[in-house]
Amino acid sequence: MLIIAPVLSYAQGFQVNLEGEKQIGMGHTGTGLAQDGAAVFFNPGAVAMLPQNYVQGGISPLMFQSVFNPAGTTEQFHTANKIAPPFTFYGVWGPKDGIWKLGLGVYTPFGGLTDWGTTWPGKYSSELLDLKAFYFQPTLSVKVTDFMSIGAGFVYNYGTVDLTRAIPLANGSGQPGQAELKGNGHGYGWNAGVYFKTESGVTVGITHRSQVTTTINGGDAMFTVPASLQAQFPQPNQFTASIPLPATNSVGFGFHPNSKWTYVLDMNFVSWHVYKTLSFDYKINTPFLQDTNEPRDYVDAFTFRIGTQYQACQKWAVRAGAGFATAAAPDNYVTPEVPDAARYFLTVGLGYKLASRLDLDASFEFEHLNARTQTNAYTQLSGTYSSHVYIPGISLSYHW
Amino acid sequence: MKNFKHYIYIVAGLVWLSACKPEINTPKPSHGSADFSRYIAIGNSLTAGYADGGLYRAGQQNSYPSIIAQQMQQVGGGTFSQPLFTTDQANGSGYLTLTGFNPDGTPITTPVTTNLAVRGILPVPGFGNVTLYTKYTGDINNYGVPGIKLQQITYAPYGNLNGFYERLLPNDAPTNNTAYIDFVTAKPFTFFSNWLGNNDALSYATSGGAGDVLTDKSQFAQLYAYLIARMTANGAKGVVATVPDVTSIPYFNTITTTAILAGVQKANPQVQAIYINALVSGTTYAPRAATAKDLIILTFPTSKIGQPVQTPYGALPYGLTPYTPIDNQYVLDANEVALTEDYVDSYNATIKAVAASKGLAVFDAHTFLQNLKEHGLVEQGVQLSSAYISGGIFSLDGIHLTPRGYAIVANGFIGAINAKYGASIPMADVSNYNGVKFP
Structure with a gap:
């Protein structure tokens, strides 16, 4: 029997890591800094140390470009040029010189948009994945002493997914069928951190962002197949799936040798091992349409980031950063919707004070995923992937 | 507007970025030590592109030699002509289509009887009726003749007994007098594929052991050696394939x-x-x-x-x-199965020995179909098996292949050629080829 096994996944590639333009410019560091409202994400513990109140928003249009070269051929297949729009919104407020601050963050820490089209050799694995995860995080932070503050937030996650793939059942003209799974779901988690100002002037942050298991209940499972087989793919049908968005532990350091220069170092440990299988449970099963259980067996991943900021004058700040990340998808488990691989990234940023209370920040990130030659253990799709990511970004912050 | 210029830069930057796609450097494909400038294919129905119980234009176009030849064109392969039926007579001999399912899930097949290329029926005394087809007069690279056995390649009157062979010959039956081996070697070639020998066992098996006989083992060995000697006489290199176990096909495994x-x-x-x-x-x-063994x-x-x-x-x-x-x-029955398998094993020993003696590549179709039957196959996210219809490899006659099956076989041949001759003919994209078509 033919078993239709839709694939959904995400990886380090879909841990988006675009949570504030100032921080992106500095290699997406910030665990050990109290820089602006984005501390709600980077370190809730640092929020109480922010000198001011903040309202800020930003957007980072992300272009993920992958290429696939099937094993034993010279052909190259590219993903379509599509732009995923990760965005951020942060608000931080507390009484002047108070010991506490309230924060709210809305951000998109996971997501993906890979569109390989309907005619490429991996179409029976994946044609399109459009995954978005929105986190809403109210936060409270308290300054325990002058040199230490703590904070924690509650995370509500709303996620949407749309994925399509071809079904290897040809109609009268030889065209394959199509499967589309579309739905939304939610999950809960938390985020906590502690922030120190040491006597040497080095600032230190330690944070934990919890795992958030997003459950999609009653998503639409749509199948276009030849008419004589439609009864085997009952319509309407629904699916349930559960996706663990992994926990992240971070430690970060900020160095402030003088008023112009800041150096930052962050390390993230992402608990991808929770992503063991990807399962789809269909409401109506038939001999042709069985529930699926695909192995993923991801491994924990590590990211190392460094960044710097130079405050050239009162109005202008220049930033740069770099880092690398290990792959979460082990060999033989790389899938085309997430062509995960070890990667490095380079970032630059520019800050401009539009007015005394208004900052404009721009950032640009380039990410290169190492070429990776893989045969997927489940689909036997065999070939070499390589990917580039280009991410310009801009944000506006009002502070008082 | 002062900022206009900046917008231009930003837009230009975005355009530049989207043009700057990642690329993977692949080595240039090579023909290795072989010369593919004129490739010919000899064989039976599998080579001709027979499918769904008939030979028809769409099947011919998806024949494995045609797929191999397309890939060879990237390493110096020449044009590859097939004796296609015309578009007006595209349905050739006629074939089966799947038109639905009975309530118990069994398939309903219906013969296609329009736009055939049948030109007449010739009664041959002592043999039976031979269906004749519209002649093909153009260039030929694919010499696949449905029904032909290795045993028949030197038999001069064969062109009067097989309509699929007769249509390739200049004369009308019953006046033909060209043996298959002479016909295919008449024009020079640099490379050949040979998948003859299936029908020497299969014709016996598909008739339930009642309507035909197995070709004698020593006659098979003698003819195979003669065939390969003729094919390599002018220095051509080539690839040969083994004979599958007849029990690995759904024709024998669907109704139990x-x-x-x-x-x-x-x-x-x-x-x-x-x-x-x-x-x-x-x-x-x-x-x-x-x-259960019957x-x-x-x-x-x-x-x-x-x-x-x-x-x-x-x-x-x-x-x-x-x-x-x-x-x-x-x-x-079980004894006939054992008998057939014994003959097929002997044929394959011959094929491998002769190929080795002439330094030819071997695609082991026997092993391939045995593995397919025992373990199934996953190819580019598609699960395949030797099951009838749902398996995706075998066409509606349960013997011949679907376009997807022929594409996988073509890659099997290409892999064998590449390994033997140090070539790197690119593999065909199996995902472009369909399995059984459903209404």
Whole structure:
């Protein structure tokens, strides 16, 4: 029997890591800094140390470009040029010189948009994945002493997914069928951190962002197949799936040798091992349409980031950063919707004070995923992937 | 507007970025030590692109030699001409299409009878009727002739007995006098593929061991050596394929004795066995109860089971008593299976030995189909098996392949060629080829 096994996944590639333009410019560091409202994400513990109140928003249009070269051929297949729009919104407020601050963050820490089209050799694995995860995080932070503050937030996650793939059942003209799974779901988690100002002037942050298991209940499972087989793919049908968005532990350091220069170092440990299988449970099963259980067996991943900021004058700040990340998808488990691989990234940023209370920040990130030659253990799709990511970004912050 | 210029830069930057796509450097494909400038294919129905019980234009276009030739063009391969039926007569000999499913899930196939290329029926005394097809007069690279056995390649009058061969020859039957081996070697070539030998076992098997005979082992060895000597006489290199185990095809594995018995027992629980007329030894046949090792052919009309048959003991139900066994022609019984497998093993030993002696590449189709039957196959996210219709490899006749099956076979040949001659002919994209078409 033919078993239709839709694939959904995400990886380090879909841990988006675009949570504030100032921080992106500095290699997406910030665990050990109290820089602006984005501390709600980077370190809730640092929020109480922010000198001011903040309202800020930003957007980072992300272009993920992958290429696939099937094993034993010279052909190259590219993903379509599509732009995923990760965005951020942060608000931080507390009484002047108070010991506490309230924060709210809305951000998109996971997501993906890979569109390989309907005619490429991996179409029976994946044609399109459009995954978005929105986190809403109210936060409270308290300054325990002058040199230490703590904070924690509650995370509500709303996620949407749309994925399509071809079904290897040809109609009268030889065209394959199509499967589309579309739905939304939610999950809960938390985020906590502690922030120190040491006597040497080095600032230190330690944070934990919890795992958030997003459950999609009653998503639409749509199948276009030849008419004589439609009864085997009952319509309407629904699916349930559960996706663990992994926990992240971070430690970060900020160095402030003088008023112009800041150096930052962050390390993230992402608990991808929770992503063991990807399962789809269909409401109506038939001999042709069985529930699926695909192995993923991801491994924990590590990211190392460094960044710097130079405050050239009162109005202008220049930033740069770099880092690398290990792959979460082990060999033989790389899938085309997430062509995960070890990667490095380079970032630059520019800050401009539009007015005394208004900052404009721009950032640009380039990410290169190492070429990776893989045969997927489940689909036997065999070939070499390589990917580039280009991410310009801009944000506006009002502070008082 | 002062900022206008900046917008231009930003837009230009975005355009530049989207043009700057990642690329993977691949080595330039190579022909290695082989020369593919004129490639010819010899063989039987599998080589011709026969599918769904017939030879028709769309099947010809998806023949494995045609797929191989397309890939060879990236390493210096020349044009590859096939004796295609015309678009007006695209349905060639006619073929089966899947038109639906019965309530019990069994498929309904319907023959295509329009736009055929049939030009007449020639009665040949002592042989039978030969269906003749519209002649093909153009250049030929694919010499696949449905039905041909290795045993027949030196038989000069064969062009009068096989309509698929006759249509390639200049003369009308019954005046042909060109043996297949002379016909295919008449024009020079630099590379060949050869997949002859299947029908030397298959024709016996598909007739339930009743309508044909297995080609003698030593005659097979002698003819195979002669064939390869002729093919390599002018220095051509080539690839040959082994003969599959006939039991690895759905033609023998779809209707089972167990399923027939279960069907009968639903209506009639006291029935204990179905009976077949089975080979004892030599040419002696005797009725006995069937076991799971006896194979029923795909075209067996199961409605015959239980129909009253007149016997000396009165009217008895067909297939359910030793006096009314299922006819020999519908059954490849366990002894016939063993006999066929013994011959096929001998044929394959010959093929491998001759290929080795001439330094030819070998695509081991026998192993490939055995693995497919035992383990299935996953290719580019598609699960394949040797099951009828749902398996994706075999066409509606249960013997020949679907376009997807032929593409996988083409890659099998390409892999063997690349390994033998140090070439790197690019693999065909199997995902572009469909399995069975559903209505």
